[in-house]
Amino acid sequence: MPVFGTLVVVGPGLIGSSVLRRAKARGDLAQRLIAVDSSEQVCARVRELGIADEATTDITTAVAQADCVMLCVPVGAMGAVAATVVPAMKSGAVLTDVGSTKVSVIEAITPSLRADIAYVPAHPMAGTEFSGPDAGLANLFEDRWCLLTPLACTTAQSLHDIRSLWERCGARLREMTPSHHDRVCAIVSHLPHLLAFTICGTADHLAAETRSEVLDFAASGFRDFTRIAASDPIMWRDIFLANKTALLEMLGRFMEDAKAMGRAIEEDDTAYIVSRIEEGRAIRKSLQENRQA
Amino acid sequence: MPVFGTLVVVGPGLIGSSVLRRAKARGDLAQRLIAVDSSEQVCARVRELGIADEATTDITTAVAQADCVMLCVPVGAMGAVAATVVPAMKSGAVLTDVGSTKVSVIEAITPSLRADIAYVPAHPMAGTEFSGPDAGLANLFEDRWCLLTPLACTTAQSLHDIRSLWERCGARLREMTPSHHDRVCAIVSHLPHLLAFTICGTADHLAAETRSEVLDFAASGFRDFTRIAASDPIMWRDIFLANKTALLEMLGRFMEDAKAMGRAIEEDDTAYIVSRIEEGRAIRKSLQENRQA
Ligand SMILES: NC(=O)c1ccc[n+]([C@@H]2O[C@H](COP(=O)([O-])OP(=O)(O)OC[C@H]3O[C@@H](n4cnc5c(N)ncnc54)[C@H](OP(=O)(O)O)[C@@H]3O)[C@@H](O)[C@H]2O)c1
Ligand SMILES: NC(=O)c1ccc[n+]([C@@H]2O[C@H](COP(=O)([O-])OP(=O)(O)OC[C@H]3O[C@@H](n4cnc5c(N)ncnc54)[C@H](OP(=O)(O)O)[C@@H]3O)[C@@H](O)[C@H]2O)c1
Structure with missing residues (x-):
């Protein structure tokens, strides 16, 4: 049984097209898949890839057919896109997003x-x-976490359906408050x-000779x-501004x-340096046990 | 024609045993391979692995037979090890190291x-x-840089031989002054x-609840x-202290x-944020063109 009748993915980029590919591959995420993008070129490419039943720039006509609309646009565009999408949706449909x-x-x-x-706000913690x-x-989402931050307007049924959708994408699920989500993501990702x-910028600002050697000799x-x-500048600009406080x-x-570490190096405080390095290793070990490394 | 008659690797760890493996596989780095380690257990393991013709804790007897001694111990141990090794070496032999x-x-x-x-001081820029x-x-050294910092006491013949050795390890070579080497490595690696x-430490110091979630949700x-x-604490403590000034x-x-980036986020300076992110991408692109990414 598919989770939804018609699933409309707005923004078939890395995340959106990964959901579409998964939905096509399994067949039980939705009966019908529609991709919406403001660019006709992107729509044409989605058609070529064959990852949706329909790809269109006509956002209001598309979302009017949706049992679920998933917003996969940059976080800074979510508000404007929702303002177009929500009024056109049919009663009883589910809105979700994948914003970071x-x-x-x-x-x-x-x-x-x-x-x-x-x-149902969601955040699949996977990407390239x-x-x-x-x-x-x-x-893409196989064995990765998908964090859900349900709200007062999240019905039990809609939460259940979005959970099913991400489970079928292979994700592991966890629920938390939006603000807690933002603090956790500030440290683990943002x-x-x-x-x-910043370090790429610092390297770039070095004297010209050293810079070219930085490029030559970049060690692991x-x-x-x-x-x-190497990630997308607009996406990350949006994320930094959207999560300003926690970040x-x-x-x-x-x-x-970092200042304390610099001071320890300055003062040959070997015990401090080693204890800090050991912490990093300990965290790494936990990640490995947790299948996240 | 092997580059050396007998090659003695002091410290058959990651780097030393990689050189030994390469030498065994090709046969033309040296006619005879001896591994020296202060631990009998490590010597036994080297014998089991079959990556040297001999593995011994008897450092002076070993290096007395060497046409080349390669020091592959942590940078903080190089001085003490050299003080034991050099007096025991035979006249005309070559000393080299792989310190970072x-x-x-x-x-x-x-x-x-x-x-x-x-x-002949050297630094193969490869590791795990x-x-x-x-x-x-x-x-390990295939297509990686090996930096050489020849000194007044580096004869043309010894430089030629150490170059040949690293070329046969698959490395790309570059010569520079020691201090220039240290500045370049400070930015690209240290x-x-x-x-x-530091960021692992920062995460570790967060309130207990968030910390466990940091472990759970560590995104890419x-x-x-x-x-x-996850690298070795002693090696890195040594490197930080050894390269204190440049680092x-x-x-x-x-x-x-980083402060400027924080300020830009605080003040919604989107142009600054995007230009910094673009720099990172540009450096990444150069690395890819350079086969280093
Ligand atoms: N990448 C990750 O690691 C990752 C992980 C988890 C969550 N996310 C979140 O997933 C969302 C999408 O990210 P992504 O990596 O999939 O990005 P992406 O590959 O760049 O795709 C973004 C999509 O949004 C569309 N779009 C961009 N600006 C828009 C606007 N102003 N109005 C309407 N549509 C717009 C793009 O259309 P055009 O191609 O026509 O411009 C494209 O289809 C973001 O909210 C991001 O925070 C990303
Ligand atoms: N790992 C990298 O990414 C990398 C890259 C380029 C260069 N290097 C340099 O290569 C050298 C070796 O690093 P590695 O990664 O191969 O380390 P490793 O795997 O830990 O091996 C270090 C070797 O040195 C021996 N050793 C340790 N302390 C010693 C001491 N005080 N006296 C004598 N021997 C000692 C160890 O013997 P036991 O096992 O018996 O303790 C082991 O055989 C370092 O100078 C490092 O800076 C490392």
Whole structure:
């Protein structure tokens, strides 16, 4: 039994097209799949890839047919897209999103909500540094967490259905409040990205000669950072601004810790240095036991 | 034609055992391979692995037979090990090391040097987060850089031979001064490791509840950091202290840049945020074109 009759994915990029691929592969996420994108070129590509039954730029006609609309656009665009989508939805349909931040996305969508539409905010914690409809993978969410932050307007049935959808994508589920979600993601994802972008910038600002050698000799340490830093600028700008409060708090804590590490190196405080390095290893070990590494 | 008659690797850990594996696989690095380790257990393991013709704890007897001695111990141990090794070496033999920092390793080894021993400092820029004789890989250095920092006591012949050895390991070679080496490595490798260790510590210091969720939900950003941070504490403590000057300079620059990024987020300076993210992507692209990503 498919979870939904018609599923409309707005924004068939990395995340949206991964859901579509999974839905096509399994057949039991929805009976009918519609992709919506404002670009006719992207729609044409979705058709070529054959990952939706229909791909269209006509957003209101598409969402009017939906039993579930999944918003897979950048977090900064969620509010504007919801303002177009929600008024056109049919009564009793479910709205969900995949935004990487939750408090600000929920605040942006809330003014558009209707009493007869259930809204289930979600965040599948999976991704790559690539974007667009070609980047998607049917197994992107396999064994990854999908965090749900249900609200007052989230009915038990809609929560159950969205849980089923992500379970069928292979994800592991957890529910929490939106603000708790944002703090956890600030430290596990947003701050690491901020640091990776920053160190690439620092390297870039070095004297020209050293810079070209930075490129030549990037050892594994730096290489991993640039992989993180290769992600889409607009998406990350949006995420940083959308999760400003939690991110700046975590950045502040990190800066204190980095200063302390610098001081320990300055003062040859070997015990401090080793204990900090050991902490990193311990966290790594837990991740491995947890099948997340 | 093998480059050397007898090659003695002191410290058959990740790097040392990788050289031994490569030498065994090709046969033309040296005619005879001896591994030296202060632990009988490690020697027994090297024998089991069959990656050397001989494995011994008797360092002076071993190095007395060497045409080349390669020091593959932590940078903080290089001086003490050289003080034992160099007096026992035969006249005309070559001494080399693989330390991740060069200025301080050279300073530590210099007091032990003899006029009839050529010394070629080297740094193969390859590694994994694992250590010990089981961690080595015959192809670890394939397509990776090996930086050479020749000194006044580096004869043309010894430099030629050490170049040949690393070329046969598959490495790409570049020569530079020791201090330039240390600045380049501070930004491409040591600072990224310092940041990775620090963010793991920051996460660990969060309130207990959030910490367990950090472990649960580590998204790809944090996962990559913990992979870097999983490296050996003693090796990295040594590297941080050995390259203190360059590392603290790069940390200072980075902290300024991170503060500026925090300010930009605080003030919604989207142009600044995006330009910083774009820099990261540009560096990534260059690395890919350079076959380093
Ligand atoms: N990538 C990750 O690691 C990851 C992980 C979890 C959650 N997320 C979240 O998933 C969402 C999508 O990310 P993604 O990685 O899939 O990005 P993506 O590959 O760049 O796809 C974004 C999609 O949104 C559309 N779009 C962009 N700006 C828009 C606008 N202003 N109005 C309407 N549509 C717009 C794009 O259409 P065009 O191609 O026509 O511009 C594209 O179809 C974001 O909210 C992100 O926070 C991402
Ligand atoms: N790992 C990397 O990413 C990387 C990359 C390039 C260069 N390097 C450099 O390569 C060298 C070795 O690193 P590695 O990763 O191969 O480390 P490793 O796997 O931990 O091996 C270190 C070796 O040195 C021996 N050793 C440790 N402390 C010693 C001491 N005080 N006196 C004598 N021997 C000692 C160890 O013997 P026991 O096992 O008996 O303790 C072991 O055989 C270091 O100088 C490092 O900076 C490392």
